[in-house]
Amino acid sequence: MAPNPHLDEFERIARFFAPLAAPGGLRLLDDVGLIPGEAGEQYVLKTDAIVEGVHYRPDDPPGQVAQKLLRVNLSDLAAKGATPVGYLLVTCLPPACGEAWLEQFAKGLAADQKRFGIELYGGDSNATPGPATLSVAMFGKVKRGKAVLRSGAKPGDLVYVSGTLGDAALGLAVLKGELAGLDPAGRDFLIRRYRLPEPRLELGRALVGLAHAAADISDGLVADLGHVCTASKLGATIEAKKLPLSKPARAAVQAEPERIFAALGAGDDYELVFAAPAQAGKRLASLSKKLKLPLTPVGRFEKGAGVRVLDAEGRPATVPQTGYRHF
Amino acid sequence: MAPNPHLDEFERIARFFAPLAAPGGLRLLDDVGLIPGEAGEQYVLKTDAIVEGVHYRPDDPPGQVAQKLLRVNLSDLAAKGATPVGYLLVTCLPPACGEAWLEQFAKGLAADQKRFGIELYGGDSNATPGPATLSVAMFGKVKRGKAVLRSGAKPGDLVYVSGTLGDAALGLAVLKGELAGLDPAGRDFLIRRYRLPEPRLELGRALVGLAHAAADISDGLVADLGHVCTASKLGATIEAKKLPLSKPARAAVQAEPERIFAALGAGDDYELVFAAPAQAGKRLASLSKKLKLPLTPVGRFEKGAGVRVLDAEGRPATVPQTGYRHF
Numbered sequence: 001m002a003p004n005p006h007l008d009e010f011e012r013i014a015r016f017f018a019p020l021a022a023p024g025g026l027r028l029l030d031d032v033g034l035i036p037g038e039a040g041e042q043y044v045l046k047t048d049a050i051v052e053g054v055h056y057r058p059d060d061p062p063g064q065v066a067q068k069l070l071r072v073n074l075s076d077l078a079a080k081g082a083t084p085v086g087y088l089l090v091t092c093l094p095p096a097c098g099e100a101w102l103e104q105f106a107k108g109l110a111a112d113q114k115r116f117g118i119e120l121y122g123g124d125s126n127a128t129p130g131p132a133t134l135s136v137a138m139f140g141k142v143k144r145g146k147a148v149l150r151s152g153a154k155p156g157d158l159v160y161v162s163g164t165l166g167d168a169a170l171g172l173a174v175l176k177g178e179l180a181g182l183d184p185a186g187r188d189f190l191i192r193r194y195r196l197p198e199p200r201l202e203l204g205r206a207l208v209g210l211a212h213a214a215a216d217i218s219d220g221l222v223a224d225l226g227h228v229c230t231a232s233k234l235g236a237t238i239e240a241k242k243l244p245l246s247k248p249a250r251a252a253v254q255a256e257p258e259r260i261f262a263a264l265g266a267g268d269d270y271e272l273v274f275a276a277p278a279q280a281g282k283r284l285a286s287l288s289k290k291l292k293l294p295l296t297p298v299g300r301f302e303k304g305a306g307v308r309v310l311d312a313e314g315r316p317a318t319v320p321q322t323g324y325r326h327f
Numbered sequence: 328m329a330p331n332p333h334l335d336e337f338e339r340i341a342r343f344f345a346p347l348a349a350p351g352g353l354r355l356l357d358d359v360g361l362i363p364g365e366a367g368e369q370y371v372l373k374t375d376a377i378v379e380g381v382h383y384r385p386d387d388p389p390g391q392v393a394q395k396l397l398r399v400n401l402s403d404l405a406a407k408g409a410t411p412v413g414y415l416l417v418t419c420l421p422p423a424c425g426e427a428w429l430e431q432f433a434k435g436l437a438a439d440q441k442r443f444g445i446e447l448y449g450g451d452s453n454a455t456p457g458p459a460t461l462s463v464a465m466f467g468k469v470k471r472g473k474a475v476l477r478s479g480a481k482p483g484d485l486v487y488v489s490g491t492l493g494d495a496a497l498g499l500a501v502l503k504g505e506l507a508g509l510d511p512a513g514r515d516f517l518i519r520r521y522r523l524p525e526p527r528l529e530l531g532r533a534l535v536g537l538a539h540a541a542a543d544i545s546d547g548l549v550a551d552l553g554h555v556c557t558a559s560k561l562g563a564t565i566e567a568k569k570l571p572l573s574k575p576a577r578a579a580v581q582a583e584p585e586r587i588f589a590a591l592g593a594g595d596d597y598e599l600v601f602a603a604p605a606q607a608g609k610r611l612a613s614l615s616k617k618l619k620l621p622l623t624p625v626g627r628f629e630k631g632a633g634v635r636v637l638d639a640e641g642r643p644a645t646v647p648q649t650g651y652r653h654f
């Protein structure tokens with residue numbers, strides 16, 4: 001077969017890398033791998049890189065870059081219900097990232113190590129003529145067989161999301177000089193959501209045995225829910241009017257209605273999307289209260305394939321960008 | 328303390344990253360981390376990245392780039408006596424690395440997966456505006472407490488090296504149009520040694536219980552032996568005349584005597600340097616015969632610090648470059 005120059009990121013993975021996966025690599029459908037740990041445990045393995053100018057802005061504070069790097073990995077562990085243990089770190093740094101940059105970067109790592117109870121297990125330190133490229137391999141623990149995979153959703157399960165959606169994409173828009181009409185506090189809130197995601201570790205652990213499937217939202221709700229659908233061999237329908245929005249995001253959507261797509265199609269929120277049966281509603285409501293974190297049903301899994309979005313009037317909507325895709 | 332703009336790679340690691348290390352991170356003195364595995368086992372964790380234009384040449388065949396990426400990581404596992412299990416992969420690729428490149432790259436991964444008994448457990452696939460940056464986190468197994476660390480050398484132990492040294496650096500010189508006087512077969516041998524290192528996994532496993540300390544030679548003999556010395560709180564003296572050279576390397580040194588520094592100060596050979604007591608000589612000789620791999624004593628560990636090199640006349644020599652250093 002002649003190489004197709006237009007394979008996107010997920011097609012590339014499916015075609016070139018999935019055939020290389022171990023059984024514990026879950027056909028690369030789950031963004032994590034599983035290996036046996038100590039008695040009764042498994043390790044959940046995850047690797048994610050961030051590239052200057054692609055995943056973060058060159059002028060982002062180095063400490064927050066470090067935290068973002070750890071948190072995008074922690075977020076995947078959260079989605080599986082794992083307790084993080086530690087990480088390996090690769091830094092490929094251009095001359096512009098000198099010791100002052102590195103000192104702040106290391107302080108960010110130290111702060112999040114303390115906060116999330118993780119430590120560094122090794123690394124590799126390189127110079128690069130290109131943009132800073134930072135890669136982490138994170139590992140955590142779950143009870144054997146208890147990881148919440150993408151593949152367990154059942155027809156009729158509700159599609160839940162945690163927190164609020166679209167904030168990170170709107171924060172990036174603010175950093176680009178857009179959304180000038182928002183108040184300063186709202187703008188700061190959105191920027192912070194872009195720069196410093198909050199891995200939902202406590203939620204993820206509480207979802208073990210409660211959710212049938214889960215993923216973190218790093219590529220956008222439609223894309224990541226799509227991954228859950230693919231792994232679960234199901235489809236899903238979500239209703240745009242049910243999407244949980246923060247107050248600043250709601251203001252942004254009121255001013256510019258197409259900004260709703262930030263909540264549907266843009267990544268970087270690092271909230272969780274999960275499948276839970278309707279009868280879990282009460283337990284989820286009390287969990288939401290305990291964690292002070294909205295847990296919102298936004299749709300339903302169903303037989304079929306793919307994600308359908310209904311707009312405020314209940315009509316099928318087209319989402320212009322379903323998640324950030326490399327290539 | 329004011330940031331020092333001239334910290335080298337190892338000083339950067341010691342200053343900024345070592346304070347972040349877990350006990351299982353071995354103070355970052357060992358290039359690997361250890362975590363508990365199944366009953367009686369530990370996992371050895373290692374991460375290493377390669378950057379286009381830094382660690383390999385843009386025109387290197389993509390399949391060999393993939394193999395080099397895996398092998399530089401496997402080499403560290405070999406040095407610890409571990410049996411490799413699997414890996415996580417991060418690819419950050421520029422537009423120039425399209426599907427044709429990726430297809431060859433994946434074929435290289437597949438070939439080495441089969442050869443070394445490893446599988447893929449997950450990954451991350453990114454686009455980058457910079458040079459291709461490829462990162463692997465590799466894990467393998469050892470019996471608990473049996474990993475051969477850098478920290479176990481004892482005064483009086485002999486410094487052994489496996490295989491031949493300097494070939495990779497000379498291969499790179501050939502690729503740069505140097506060493507034109509060598510015969511074609513010799514040039515091909517050296518290029519192959521540069522492009523396709525041979526992780527000494529079988530040797531490493533056989534050294535468990537036999538060697539007191541070991542490291543792979545990725546930064547050059549003097550640098551990597553120096554790491555063993557630092558971790559073991561010892562010094563070492565090596566004799567240049569004892570260095571094992573391949574036939575083409577010997578020819579290169581005869582033509583240009585300063586090429587001997589390729590065997591002392593250049594990296595990329597991915598042979599092992601290890602500490603063994605004199606009484607292990609017989610067992611090492613029979614191991615060498617069994618593996619068809621030279622195991623050569625080139626010096627001795629001693630009280631003190633740092634690595635001394637004696638030239639052919641027994642005079643202290645200065646090695647111009649002690650290993651590749653980023654920054």
